[in-house]
Amino acid sequence: MNDSNGNNQPMLEVHDLHVKVADSGILNGIDFLVNAGEVHAIMGPNGSGKSTLANVLAGRPEYEITQGEVVYRGNDLLAMEPEERARQGVFLAFQYPVELPGVRAWQFLKAAVDALREHNGEEELSAREFDRMLREKIQMVEIDPDLARRTVNEGFSGGEKKRNEILQMAMLEPKLAVLDETDSGLDIDALRIVADGVNKLRSDSNAIVLVTHYQRMLNYITPDFVHVLMDGRIVRSGGPALAHELEEKGYDWIRESVEASQ
Amino acid sequence: MTTSTIRYPRYHEDFQALAAIRPGPSWLVDLRAAAWDRFNELGLPTARRGNERWKYTNLRPLAAIAFESPQATDSTGGLDAGTVRSLAPWDEAWTNLVFVDGKFSEALSTIAPAQNGTVCSDLASALNGNSGPVRDGLAQLASFDDDAFAALNTAFINDGASIQVPDNAVTASPVNLVFVSTAGPQPQVTHPRTLVQVGRNARLTLVESYVDLTGGSNFTNAVLEMAVGQGSHVDHFRLLMDTPDGFHVGTSRVLQGQDSSVTSSSFTTGAAMARNDFLVTLDAPGASCDLRGLYATTGSQHIDNLINIDHAKPHTTSRLFYKGILSGKSRAVFGGTVTVRRDAQKADSRQTDKNLVLSHEAEVDSKPSLLIYADDVQCGHGATAGHIDQDTLFYMQSRGLDRATATKMLIQAFAAEIVDTVGVEQVHGFLETVFAGSIPAESVVFGGRP
Ligand SMILES: Nc1ncnc2c1ncn2[C@@H]1O[C@H](COP(=O)(O)OP(=O)(O)OP(=O)(O)O)[C@@H](O)[C@H]1O
Ligand SMILES: [Mg+2]
Numbered sequence: 001m002n003d004s005n006g007n008n009q010p011m012l013e014v015h016d017l018h019v020k021v022a023d024s025g026i027l028n029g030i031d032f033l034v035n036a037g038e039v040h041a042i043m044g045p046n047g048s049g050k051s052t053l054a055n056v057l058a059g060r061p062e063y064e065i066t067q068g069e070v071v072y073r074g075n076d077l078l079a080m081e082p083e084e085r086a087r088q089g090v091f092l093a094f095q096y097p098v099e100l101p102g103v104r105a106w107q108f109l110k111a112a113v114d115a116l117r118e119h120n121g122e123e124e125l126s127a128r129e130f131d132r133m134l135r136e137k138i139q140m141v142e143i144d145p146d147l148a149r150r151t152v153n154e155g156f157s158g159g160e161k162k163r164n165e166i167l168q169m170a171m172l173e174p175k176l177a178v179l180d181e182t183d184s185g186l187d188i189d190a191l192r193i194v195a196d197g198v199n200k201l202r203s204d205s206n207a208i209v210l211v212t213h214y215q216r217m218l219n220y221i222t223p224d225f226v227h228v229l230m231d232g233r234i235v236r237s238g239g240p241a242l243a244h245e246l247e248e249k250g251y252d253w254i255r256e257s258v259e260a261s262q
Numbered sequence: 263m264t265t266s267t268i269r270y271p272r273y274h275e276d277f278q279a280l281a282a283i284r285p286g287p288s289w290l291v292d293l294r295a296a297a298w299d300r301f302n303e304l305g306l307p308t309a310r311r312g313n314e315r316w317k318y319t320n321l322r323p324l325a326a327i328a329f330e331s332p333q334a335t336d337s338t339g340g341l342d343a344g345t346v347r348s349l350a351p352w353d354e355a356w357t358n359l360v361f362v363d364g365k366f367s368e369a370l371s372t373i374a375p376a377q378n379g380t381v382c383s384d385l386a387s388a389l390n391g392n393s394g395p396v397r398d399g400l401a402q403l404a405s406f407d408d409d410a411f412a413a414l415n416t417a418f419i420n421d422g423a424s425i426q427v428p429d430n431a432v433t434a435s436p437v438n439l440v441f442v443s444t445a446g447p448q449p450q451v452t453h454p455r456t457l458v459q460v461g462r463n464a465r466l467t468l469v470e471s472y473v474d475l476t477g478g479s480n481f482t483n484a485v486l487e488m489a490v491g492q493g494s495h496v497d498h499f500r501l502l503m504d505t506p507d508g509f510h511v512g513t514s515r516v517l518q519g520q521d522s523s524v525t526s527s528s529f530t531t532g533a534a535m536a537r538n539d540f541l542v543t544l545d546a547p548g549a550s551c552d553l554r555g556l557y558a559t560t561g562s563q564h565i566d567n568l569i570n571i572d573h574a575k576p577h578t579t580s581r582l583f584y585k586g587i588l589s590g591k592s593r594a595v596f597g598g599t600v601t602v603r604r605d606a607q608k609a610d611s612r613q614t615d616k617n618l619v620l621s622h623e624a625e626v627d628s629k630p631s632l633l634i635y636a637d638d639v640q641c642g643h644g645a646t647a648g649h650i651d652q653d654t655l656f657y658m659q660s661r662g663l664d665r666a667t668a669t670k671m672l673i674q675a676f677a678a679e680i681v682d683t684v685g686v687e688q689v690h691g692f693l694e695t696v697f698a699g700s701i702p703a704e705s706v707v708f709g710g711r712p
Contacts, residue, residue: 059656060656083665098657100675101672101675101676102672102675102679103672103675107671115661119662
């Protein structure tokens, strides 16, 4: 089953996923399927559960999974520790990237890349090789090279934090990248740069899940599917046109039609 | 001389033995006797009630042990040179004075050629030769009137280091003092004494390391007295690498002259009970000190830093920045007062203590304080205790780092803020390795909110 391209099996299968936080249900039965090579956009109003879904995929500990399963490239994703998921190619770009007091950005990246390489049975990169790789990716995401010498996310502007997430993604080359509102708070140039970064990662052998509020991101990264999340459920799925429709009509339109059909 | 009852027979016996074997010049006999009497009157400060200086540190375990003075051994104590060099920062080009169980070891020491008239000697030889500067300097700064540990050390003055830097002398390479404790049949006590006298417009780098190799309950009761003359600069490092059952009381007294500056960094690991009692007196205008420290405790260790700065004169500046890393069931105390005397106008002082608490059961009492009698001053102080939170750990894990690696990285980053201020390369390199290894991963409770 485990074919090396991962092409024969889905990248990600989410079945009937129910998640609770502090005794209240946040996700109430999520189903969706992501194949290699696909880009999925997840949209939905504030508080509908988008970040919860993204964080559950990455393995954030405080969520209680009460029902359902998540299969990643044929394996039970929910059984893995967060670092194991990362090493197997799952990447979450955080909606709110975390500051790591005193830890230099390059040092953190080196440790992350080394952990991944060790998992893949590869040798640790030499300082020089790492440096070359870092410089190349820094150019790609067009961030100030000084950021790599600074403390991770400390004093970074909102846009710099988001670009730094993309830099990490570019360094780790994940198979499944989940981007949680990476487009929020970006100026127009940064948005294009981030989108370019994502498009460069895009290939037949990996997949991308984009959580976004805005059509403008989807102008750069055309999704194969758009899902609308409301009250912890996917209430509608469609093609790129659905995002345009949402932009025009807002969420009430969907809410009404969902309520009507119930 | 009083004839009160002898409260500590074990110490008394050894005190008498020392007086018999190494009486020294008559002023020393008198000094020791006066100190012994005072110690016997004061007793160890085990009472904690109304005892501000020892409020958070229990000395009963220390008082309960009848430590004995080490038996005379050969001067290497069975240690070879290679081992000693790995225990502390070291460079062959430095003047390295090694003390084994309190006693100077000529065989293990390396004395660099004298630099500009600087005199570095073991204290026992200096006392033997009845050195004038030593006679004039000893017990001038470390008052034992109200301090049982200073009194006890003074009663046992015998060996340690004596360093005199003459006016205008720049000692480019550090003076390195390494005090090593080894195992004896019983828990042992040593009382190393260091006297540093720096003239005018001189420079000195001084490294003191205290290492215990036993794993047992030795007690080191060290005293440093350092007078820094006008316009001089001293870079001082004090490293303690004790064992989990060891006891250490370090009393350091620094007196600074006009326009002198002292930077002093203290690094403390291990010890059932370690006390770092540091007092700097800024005794003339333009004097400034910069005190930094890093302490790491784990298991049931206890570290107590009492750092006092006395702004005695106007236009004096002090900076104090200590950081602690606590895990297991350990405890740290950070106390100390910055005093600004009435005529010390334009004093400028900042005190900060930051702690990283890595388990639920570890605890820190951080109580820096200010006593200000002048009105035109700039003073500030603050203390914090933080932990590694779930969000931070999860972020790092989501990039493929396991919890142990992530935690280690955060601890190192926390320590680096102090370690990276160390400008002496050999000391810096040594600290990086020691502190990285001083926190066992299993003592950390993840995501713990203390
Ligand atoms: N750790 C938590 N503790 C308590 N409530 C939580 C927690 N995490 C999420 N929630 C709640 O779950 C709901 C969904 O939150 P989530 O962050 O997933 O929404 P979102 O769709 O990403 O919203 P936004 O568009 O504002 O980012 C919200 O009501 C939120 O308050
Ligand atoms: Mg969100």
